[in-house]
Amino acid sequence: MIPTDAENDAPPALDLPFEGTELATYVAAKLCxxxxxxxxxxxxxxxxxxxxxxxxxxxxxxxxxxxxxxxxVALVHFARVAFGAATSSERFTTRELRDLVVGMTAGGRASLDWRIEEQEFSKPQARALTNLAYLTVGALPLGGNAVIQSRVAHGALFLEGFAEGARARLKPEAVVGLTGRRLTEGLPGQWIQPYWLWLTVKEAGGTLRVAVQEERIALVARMPL
Known part of the structure; x- marks a missing residue:
């Protein structure tokens, strides 16, 4: 079932599987x-x-x-926003974030359909959007169309990624991460970025929805304006 904007439940209190130094080691390993x-x-x-x-x-x-x-260079620029604080920048434009995602996904089989109008995003919103877009494209290893869009509804910002194509899929580790659970088996490198997206959205006071259908993956983040 595809997530809808009718879901207005308040985000639950964070109950993190781990944080601090342990989390940093996973992020550092991913970047290396x-x-x-x-x-x-x-x-x-x-x-x-x-x-x-x-x-x-x-x-x-x-x-x-x-x-x-x-x-x-594309990796460094992307990581500064998707995983870091991006120096002193407090706001990011649509064009800046699109360029980061394009730089990371260029040369892949999937096409990027960026449907976000020019606007500005806060640090948490930018971090969520770049990771969500990257994971959406990554769900199409055999090619397809990755639609990235945003909308404002019910007093919140919705960031949406829809991956449509043959054998569109999320690896089991990614599903675990996107639902905020600790990885008990599998590859940490496949888990940490999805978990980082979930954590980014949750810490901002939002919710992250995941829907898996045949040849279609949906990721929807609802974040405060």
Whole structure:
């Protein structure tokens, strides 16, 4: 069943499975995992350029370094908003957040259908939106359409992600995280970002709804204005 805006129940008091240092270790591990691939590719490209016997691959090496460096920059910019405080910024525009999500999802099989009009978002709203959008696109490993939209109803801001495509799915670890539960089995790296989205929404005084149907995933965050 797709979540509707008729759900106006007050968010329950937070009962976190863990927090503090333990939570920080999971987030740090997630970021290190994301950074290692492009940074390793940059090193590989530099090694090729220094190898006298591989000078015929110089153009390929330069292309690899450029692509990986751009990916690393996109990761850093995204992480500053999705996981961090983004320096002193208090408000974020739609265009800024869209660019962050595009940078993270470029090259994937799914298409991003961004339907949010130009407006400003607070830090918690921006953190929720970037993570929700990224997870929506990630639910389409074989391609499809990821619709990201927002609306104001019942005195709240609704951030909505709809993933539609063949074999649209959420991994079991992601479902556990999106419902705010502790991971007891599976890969922590698949769990922490969904849990971080749930925690962001809950700490802001909102609610997060998840609906799974055949070839369709819906993520709906309701947050205070």
């Amino acid at each position: 995992h994301d950074f290692i691939s492009p940074s390793g590719a940059i090193v590989s490209g530099l090694d090729l350029m220094k190898d006298p016997s591989a000078q015929d691959m110089r153009d390929d090496a330069l292309a690899l370094i450029e692509q990986s460096a751009n990916k690393m």
